[in-house]
Amino acid sequence: MPPEDETSARRPAGALESEVLRALVSAASPLTPRDVLDRLPAPLSYSTVVTVLTRMHAKGMVARYREGRAFRYAPLTDEASVAAERMSAALGTGTDRATVLRRFVAGLKPGDEELLRRLLGDDV
Incomplete structure (x- = not known):
């Protein structure tokens, strides 16, 4: 090959x-x-x-x-910022943000949902 x-x-x-x-x-x-x-x-x-x-x-x-x-x-930026901008852009294309976010969270790898909950609890 x-x-x-x-x-x-x-x-x-x-x-x-x-x-x-x-x-x-x-x-x-x-x-x-x-x-x-x-x-x-x-x-x-x-x-x-x-x-x-x-x-x-x-x-x-x-x-x-x-x-x-x-x-x-x-x-002028880093990979994490670029990824976050892409995620925001993808979220902005959906008409039902709650459903898009719900499905995003449902597709997270084990441990990532808890990490997201901790980050949101830290007043990000």
């Missing part, structure tokens, strides 16, 4: 942005697209990384700094 590359398997929505963001957050300073590419666990093309970084910049997820003819990128 050949190794998976970017064309043989589809990632879940937002997974590639999460991988790129993780690389940026773990860096001590802004990274070039090549630096990001070198830190990613899965093989991607350079142009894919540039496209993802450009889109993330347009979304306000990363800052972009010009360095000569190239750009360096730094995170």
